[in-house]
Amino acid sequence: MSSGRAGEPGPESDRRATIKEVAEAAGVSRSTASRALTGHGYAAPQVRDRVRAIARELGYVPDATARHLRRQASQSLGVLVSDLSNPFYAGLAAGISQQARRREYTMMLADDGGSPDVEAEVAEAFVALRVAGVIVTPVSAQVSEYLTRHRIPVVEVDRQFSAGACDAVLVDNASAARTLTGQLLQLGHRRIALVTDERHWTTGRDRLAGYRDAFAVAGVPVDDSLVVTAGWDVDAARVEVARLLDRPEPPTAVFAANNVLAEAVWRAADERGFTIPDRLSLVTFDDVSWMSMVRPGVTAVSQDAVALGEASVSQLCERIQSPTAPVRTVLLSATIVPRTSTAPPPSTSR
Amino acid sequence: MSSGRAGEPGPESDRRATIKEVAEAAGVSRSTASRALTGHGYAAPQVRDRVRAIARELGYVPDATARHLRRQASQSLGVLVSDLSNPFYAGLAAGISQQARRREYTMMLADDGGSPDVEAEVAEAFVALRVAGVIVTPVSAQVSEYLTRHRIPVVEVDRQFSAGACDAVLVDNASAARTLTGQLLQLGHRRIALVTDERHWTTGRDRLAGYRDAFAVAGVPVDDSLVVTAGWDVDAARVEVARLLDRPEPPTAVFAANNVLAEAVWRAADERGFTIPDRLSLVTFDDVSWMSMVRPGVTAVSQDAVALGEASVSQLCERIQSPTAPVRTVLLSATIVPRTSTAPPPSTSR
DNA sequence: CTGAAAGCGCTTACAG
DNA sequence: CTGAAAGCGCTTACAG
Numbered sequence: 176m177s178s179g180r181a182g183e184p185g186p187e188s189d190r191r192a193t194i195k196e197v198a199e200a201a202g203v204s205r206s207t208a209s210r211a212l213t214g215h216g217y218a219a220p221q222v223r224d225r226v227r228a229i230a231r232e233l234g235y236v237p238d239a240t241a242r243h244l245r246r247q248a249s250q251s252l253g254v255l256v257s258d259l260s261n262p263f264y265a266g267l268a269a270g271i272s273q274q275a276r277r278r279e280y281t282m283m284l285a286d287d288g289g290s291p292d293v294e295a296e297v298a299e300a301f302v303a304l305r306v307a308g309v310i311v312t313p314v315s316a317q318v319s320e321y322l323t324r325h326r327i328p329v330v331e332v333d334r335q336f337s338a339g340a341c342d343a344v345l346v347d348n349a350s351a352a353r354t355l356t357g358q359l360l361q362l363g364h365r366r367i368a369l370v371t372d373e374r375h376w377t378t379g380r381d382r383l384a385g386y387r388d389a390f391a392v393a394g395v396p397v398d399d400s401l402v403v404t405a406g407w408d409v410d411a412a413r414v415e416v417a418r419l420l421d422r423p424e425p426p427t428a429v430f431a432a433n434n435v436l437a438e439a440v441w442r443a444a445d446e447r448g449f450t451i452p453d454r455l456s457l458v459t460f461d462d463v464s465w466m467s468m469v470r471p472g473v474t475a476v477s478q479d480a481v482a483l484g485e486a487s488v489s490q491l492c493e494r495i496q497s498p499t500a501p502v503r504t505v506l507l508s509a510t511i512v513p514r515t516s517t518a519p520p521p522s523t524s525r
Numbered sequence: 526m527s528s529g530r531a532g533e534p535g536p537e538s539d540r541r542a543t544i545k546e547v548a549e550a551a552g553v554s555r556s557t558a559s560r561a562l563t564g565h566g567y568a569a570p571q572v573r574d575r576v577r578a579i580a581r582e583l584g585y586v587p588d589a590t591a592r593h594l595r596r597q598a599s600q601s602l603g604v605l606v607s608d609l610s611n612p613f614y615a616g617l618a619a620g621i622s623q624q625a626r627r628r629e630y631t632m633m634l635a636d637d638g639g640s641p642d643v644e645a646e647v648a649e650a651f652v653a654l655r656v657a658g659v660i661v662t663p664v665s666a667q668v669s670e671y672l673t674r675h676r677i678p679v680v681e682v683d684r685q686f687s688a689g690a691c692d693a694v695l696v697d698n699a700s701a702a703r704t705l706t707g708q709l710l711q712l713g714h715r716r717i718a719l720v721t722d723e724r725h726w727t728t729g730r731d732r733l734a735g736y737r738d739a740f741a742v743a744g745v746p747v748d749d750s751l752v753v754t755a756g757w758d759v760d761a762a763r764v765e766v767a768r769l770l771d772r773p774e775p776p777t778a779v780f781a782a783n784n785v786l787a788e789a790v791w792r793a794a795d796e797r798g799f800t801i802p803d804r805l806s807l808v809t810f811d812d813v814s815w816m817s818m819v820r821p822g823v824t825a826v827s828q829d830a831v832a833l834g835e836a837s838v839s840q841l842c843e844r845i846q847s848p849t850a851p852v853r854t855v856l857l858s859a860t861i862v863p864r865t866s867t868a869p870p871p872s873t874s875r
Numbered sequence: 876c877t878g879a880a881a882g883c884g885c886t887t888a889c890a891g
Numbered sequence: 892c893t894g895a896a897a898g899c900g901c902t903t904a905c906a907g
Contacts, residue, residue: 465815
């Protein structure tokens, strides 16, 4: 589709050029013009070239809307993430965007701010637009169910709400959480807090499971009071984290389940003069830029958001190709980026 | 448009419900069904309620594509930013997304990675989709010109390439740069480097102008060798910054023109053991999260990306309403967030 | 190899 | 207040 690029002569008239005008100018029927332009079906080479030249001259850009209506197949993908201001979701969107363009899809992107109501609203807009498929970081089980009911292929990414009902691309949260927790135990920590957003989502659930596994392997009992659910709201999370650090027996290590929570822990520790790692060890999910800039750097599980985005587009395209293929869950492994935010617990705490 | 939400009974058949089926089920014509559903034109209250109930029952969601084709008016906005992985652009997209949804527009978002070729490609896709308007952080003068030629309203945001030809929403870069540079001069700095990405874009040009103004006001000559253009590529920028700090007579203060460059300066200073602010003062544009987490915190010009996004949607909607109103450039002021990354120059350098 | 015709799913003057 | 008809811009069997 190299016609109509910036730089060549534009439409002279007030209305946008249509295929009818191109056809008339070329002295052929609309059918022939269409075949010449799309390359589908026959058109004499001579005719084809003439039609294309004229289209270019007129600045003709085919109406994707009309084409979609006629073909009953859209070239747009719907993408719904929780929070574009969060670098994790932004990276995810960036990965999806790139990969979508490579496959000649345009991307309709929305941000639901974590609200199930907005999520439902956006899902309906996607149905209305008859997008070819949707990639979503779900905040409820309804989205995927709703879209599926409307025959729109869905891929759940990062979190899974509809296991078995639609495809998903996830990170191996349990295994990364297990390893990281294991390292803290190895260092001698016993009071290791897990600060998570939500425990019902697969992300929270699996990270918690990995955390528990590590304790089980080490033969150490889990102190449930150290597993805190801080929610999505940044301010509320800060309060929760502050409360945790202000306990009479504060944890000697904190495992933050995402970058927002890690930021809350970092700031709370800083305010209290809790030196990291001497007084408090910190590890987290999501390797975002500040974690390698602060001193000490924060040991983090790096989820390659861009790769996650790309994988979800691939999965979605396969699903669009083969609507009846068995549902698949793709598990991407995460990498631990060790830095210097962990140390043995303070000796008084041993 | 509360019909068809997740949760209610879905379409029974294999095909998606159309208005024809709704009309038949309700025993009315398609015309009447359409009027009942949209609320445009007359429909007996009784009929209207019956049609709506049936639509809901069938899980009918009107085809936005068909509606668009018929009405010749789209409910989608095209948005094109340079780099979603950059928190500034991500915040911008978040602001646009919110505001667009509030106005019942869906957002088609793309990321051009700073490439004029991708930019042209995306612009063409937007024309093909006949979007109602486009918001772009341009990387060339061509996009706005191309879209305008195709009768699509455009708002340039953050940077301006087509002054006078289309609307723009910008930050008052010159004034913020002037103030910040003035503060460094006031502290006694003379060798103040300005590290910028590009000098031909309005962002770079205006920040440079503000920098020069401050020198002029202070009656201090500008040392042009300290104005370095580091480009967009992160790695190349690092090399450029390293070279700057490794000069025999390094600057005593650096003014970074954006968050990526500030990160490069911060890391380079850290590697060299250049203590901030004792040995090197640092100020920057873009207040992103790490700047308030590192020690010392970095003094930054905060451009409210979300507000910028919202303002650009407002401007675009006004333009869509009034295509012939005079072109407008909206200038948003920026706020300086003072932190502790500045100090008088080291005494040996005075 | 080409063109006339039908039709994708809607909406909207228009006639009644 | 309602329905038949036209048409938005395209594509694609189908007949020639």
